[in-house]
Amino acid sequence: MSIIGELDAYGALEVDKTIEKMLQKAHYNICIDCQELQYISSAGLGVFISYFELFQEKKGHLIFYNLNDKVKNVFQLLGLEKIMKITKNLEEAQMAINES
Amino acid sequence: MVKEVQDIHHTREDLRIAREVQGTLIPAEFPMKKYYDISGSSLAAEEAGGDFYDFQKLPDSKLALIIADISGKGISAAFHVAQLKGIFQTLTIDAISPAEFMRKANLSVRRCFKKSLFATSTYLELDPSQQIFSYCRAGHCPTLFYEAETDQVHTLSGEGLGLGIADNKIFTSNIDDGEIAFHKSDVIVMFTDGVSEARDPATGEEFGFERLASCLHRSKQLTSQKIMKYISAEVDQFVKSTKAVDDLTIMVIKAL
Numbered sequence: 632m633s634i635i636g637e638l639d640a641y642g643a644l645e646v647d648k649t650i651e652k653m654l655q656k657a658h659y660n661i662c663i664d665c666q667e668l669q670y671i672s673s674a675g676l677g678v679f680i681s682y683f684e685l686f687q688e689k690k691g692h693l694i695f696y697n698l699n700d701k702v703k704n705v706f707q708l709l710g711l712e713k714i715m716k717i718t719k720n721l722e723e724a725q726m727a728i729n730e731s
Numbered sequence: 732m733v734k735e736v737q738d739i740h741h742t743r744e745d746l747r748i749a750r751e752v753q754g755t756l757i758p759a760e761f762p763m764k765k766y767y768d769i770s771g772s773s774l775a776a777e778e779a780g781g782d783f784y785d786f787q788k789l790p791d792s793k794l795a796l797i798i799a800d801i802s803g804k805g806i807s808a809a810f811h812v813a814q815l816k817g818i819f820q821t822l823t824i825d826a827i828s829p830a831e832f833m834r835k836a837n838l839s840v841r842r843c844f845k846k847s848l849f850a851t852s853t854y855l856e857l858d859p860s861q862q863i864f865s866y867c868r869a870g871h872c873p874t875l876f877y878e879a880e881t882d883q884v885h886t887l888s889g890e891g892l893g894l895g896i897a898d899n900k901i902f903t904s905n906i907d908d909g910e911i912a913f914h915k916s917d918v919i920v921m922f923t924d925g926v927s928e929a930r931d932p933a934t935g936e937e938f939g940f941e942r943l944a945s946c947l948h949r950s951k952q953l954t955s956q957k958i959m960k961y962i963s964a965e966v967d968q969f970v971k972s973t974k975a976v977d978d979l980t981i982m983v984i985k986a987l
Binding site: 640643647673674676677678680681683684701708709710711713714 | 800802803804845846847848849851869870871872873888890891892893896897898901905924937
């Protein structure tokens with residue numbers, strides 16, 4: 632899954648639907664490519680936060696990779712990098728899933 | 732046609748009332764003027780917003796201050812502001828440390844807000860008798876602290892998770908708190924991300940923490956009100972007076 636452009640309240644609804652569909656198919660390991668994600672609003676972050684406990688419960692993974700510095704700073708400021716997995720690239724994301 | 736016009740009028744009127752009510756949730760004045768010169772200002776990007784600040788006098792002549800930013804914008808965020816004010820005012824009836832306040836606030840926010848909502852916040856406790864302040868940051872923008880003795884602006888940042896994101900076990904293990912000497916002419920500036928992330932419309936560049944720190948250093952000798960106005964004017968000039976896309980809140984506390 633990849634996110635392009637700015638993830639605001641409207642985009643958050645789309646992302647929410649996509650994640651929900653994946654979970655319905657029991658896909659509990661989701662890697663999100665953020666290479667072209669230029670900005671994420673609090674509503675955008677809220678979507679991922681709302682699934683945080685479900686992924687924990689299912690022992691799944693919600694991994695973000697290829698984050699630019701600005702988006703990474705937003706995750707850091709909010710403390711999300713402590714509880715959500717952020718990797719440099721897809722290979723590292725897959726490795727993190729395989730190692731757990 | 733007439734009904735549509737009436738509906739629009741009613742909606743506008745409701746939004747005006749929401750804005751007016753929200754205005755009453757933030758204080759117009761601050762106490763303990765003998766020790767502190769405090770000012771605050773909050774501008775919502777829409778009719779109402781999700782930024783909030785408040786104070787509460789604590790036992791032992793201490794003063795609690797809070798700044799918070801609730802996720803989302805507009806009317807829904809404004810409703811949660813009212814909830815957060817209730818949480819703040821209730822929890823500060825008892826004398827509790829900033830970290831304990833945040834732990835309890837995290838529990839309350841998790842009970843009150845839906846799962847996709849959260850709040851970032853910084854809580855300060857000013858103690859004039861000890862000339863110190865203690866703080867706890869919950870995923871909020873760093874606090875700027877101008878120390879007159881060294882003539883330097885420090886950025887108080889570190890760990891700290893936003894309120895409502897995770898249970899208290901995870902929240903507690905990520906708490907960011909501290910205690911700092913707060914002497915005459917020292918200044919604390921707290922703000923929300925609408926200030927630091929204000930963008931130059933031509934380049935897309937953000938105002939950022941460094942510009943804010945420079946603004947504070949240049950205005951350090953002014954009153955809290957004037958420091959606040961100076962920062963706001965600099966931000967406005969940076970965004971070339973374009974309409975704000977996020978709520979803008981600044982609080983300035985100067986030790987007298």
